Amino acid sequence: MVLRRSRTRIAILTVGLLISFVLLGQLARAYAVQTTGITEGSQSTTPTQATSYTYSFTISREQLPALTYTEMTYIVRLGTVFNPVASVNGIPALRSSYQPSSGIFIFSSNQVGLAQINFISASTPTNISVQKASLKDNKAWAWSHGMDDNTNLQAQIDLIRAKGWRATLFMIGEAVSETRNEPDWIIDQPGLVELINAGWNIGNHSWSHACYGSASAAEVIDGQAVVERAVAASAHQERVVISFAAPCFDTDYVPIFDALRDGTTTLLVNELGSGSPALMNVDGTDVTVGEVTAVGVSSADYNLGRDTSIGRDTSAIQTFDWMATNAGPTKHFWFNTLTHGNNEAALGTVLNHAYRTYGPDGTNELWMAPEDEIYSYLLVRDRTTITGGELSVGGPVAFYWEYMPLVVR
Ligand SMILES: [Zn+2]
Structure with missing residues (x-):
C-alpha cells in the first residue's frame, strides 16, 4: 500500500516535471530565436524576469451562406514578445507563426467571438494592432x-x-x-x-x-x-x-x-x-x-x-x-x-x-488553391469585423532560457 502510494506520487511528480520541461522548452525556443550573441548549447543559470499578458479583441461576422471553408487569418503586430498563443472563443488557433524580427504574429481560426493572445514580454508592449489578412495565411x-x-x-x-x-x-x-x-x-x-x-x-x-x-x-x-x-x-x-x-x-x-x-x-x-x-x-x-x-x-x-x-x-x-x-x-x-x-x-x-x-x-508566397477556397476566404474576410483591443497584465513570470537553433512553430 505504501509502495503503491509512493509510486503514484512519483508518477505525479514525473508528469509535473514533464509539463514544466515542455513549457520551459517553448519559452526557450521563443527566446532563442530573438536573441543574438548566444553560443549554441549555452543556458542561463538565473531566471529571466518577464510579465505575462493577454491581448483581447472581438471577432464578429455577418451571416454567411453555406460554405466549405470559413477560415480567417489575422495579422497582429505584437512587437518583441515570447511565445504568443492565440485562441478564439476558447478554441486554439488552427495555425500560427511569430516572426521575432518584425514582431508580427499571424494566426488562423474559423471561430468568432472573443479572441485572446497570451504572451510573455520583458517590457509592456505598446501600439498592438490587429488586421484581417487579405489572403489565407497572409500569402502575397x-x-x-x-x-x-x-x-x-x-x-x-x-x-x-x-x-x-x-x-x-x-x-x-x-x-x-x-x-x-x-x-x-x-x-x-x-x-x-x-x-x-x-x-x-x-x-x-x-x-x-x-x-x-x-x-x-x-x-x-x-x-x-x-x-x-x-x-x-x-x-x-x-x-x-x-x-x-x-x-x-x-x-x-x-x-x-x-x-x-x-x-x-x-x-x-x-x-x-x-x-x-x-x-x-x-x-x-x-x-x-x-x-x-x-x-x-x-x-x-x-x-x-x-x-x-x-x-x-x-x-x-x-x-x-x-x-x-x-x-x-x-x-x-x-x-x-x-x-x-x-x-x-x-x-x-x-x-x-x-x-x-x-x-x-x-x-x-503563393497561395495555390481551388477557386471555391479562395472565393470563400474573400467572402468570410469581407463579412468579418474586428472590434475592441485591450491589453491586460497577467503577472510576473520567471524562466530559464536555453539556446536552440529552432524556428518558432
Ligand atoms: Zn466547356
Whole structure:
C-alpha cells in the first residue's frame, strides 16, 4: 500500500516535471530565436524576469451562406514578445507563426467571438494592432486553376497532385457516368469522388454545355445535381458546391446565374470568362504596371475571368513574375486560369515555375488553391469585423532560457 502510494506520487511528480520541461522548452525556443550573441548549447543559470499578458479583441461576422471553408487569418503586430498563443472563443488557433524580427504574429481560426493572445514580454508592449489578412495565411498572391469538359484531363490532374496542390474540374453533367472509370480519356463519378476526397473542387459546367441561344436555368440546375451526386458519394458530404463555369463564356448565363445564386442553389461564383478579370487585386483597387492591369475586386465581384493562355503557351509565368514583383500591403493578387484536355505540356512548365520560384521550393508566397477556397476566404474576410483591443497584465513570470537553433512553430 505504501509502495503503491509512493509510486503514484512519483508518477505525479514525473508528469509535473514533464509539463514544466515542455513549457520551459517553448519559452526557450521563443527566446532563442530573438536573441543574438548566444553560443549554441549555452543556458542561463538565473531566471529571466518577464510579465505575462493577454491581448483581447472581438471577432464578429455577418451571416454567411453555406460554405466549405470559413477560415480567417489575422495579422497582429505584437512587437518583441515570447511565445504568443492565440485562441478564439476558447478554441486554439488552427495555425500560427511569430516572426521575432518584425514582431508580427499571424494566426488562423474559423471561430468568432472573443479572441485572446497570451504572451510573455520583458517590457509592456505598446501600439498592438490587429488586421484581417487579405489572403489565407497572409500569402502575397493566389493562383487558382480550372479544367473544363471532362475529357483528356488526367495527365494535368496528375501534374497538379504531384505538387501537393489542388484545382477545380468543371463538369458537363450529362457526360458523367456514375460507374465508368476510364480516366485515361474521361473523368466520371469515381474519379470525381477521389478528387473530392483529396480536397479538390468540382464545379458545375451545365448539363449539356448549352450556349449561344440555348442557355437555361435547367442547364444550371441539372448540371448542379450531377456534381452534388458526386459529393454525396464522397467522404466529404459536407462540401458545398459553389462554383459554376458558363459554357462558351456565354453571358446569357449572367441573369440566369444571378437568379439561381440568390439562395435557390448553393452556387456563389460564376467563372464567366467574358468581360470579367482573370487577374485581380483582392484589396479592391485597380493596379496597372506596364501593360498589365489587375482589376480591383472584393467578394461582391463573383463573375470571374479565365485566362486561357496555358492552353497555348507558358506566358502565365510572366503573370506570376508580375504578381510577385508588384505585390504589397494593399496589393494582393489573384490569377484564375483555365485549360482543356491535352494541355499538360504548358501546364507542367507553368506548375514547375510556380512551385520552384514562389511555392514550397521557393519564397512560399503563393497561395495555390481551388477557386471555391479562395472565393470563400474573400467572402468570410469581407463579412468579418474586428472590434475592441485591450491589453491586460497577467503577472510576473520567471524562466530559464536555453539556446536552440529552432524556428518558432
Ligand atoms: Zn466547356
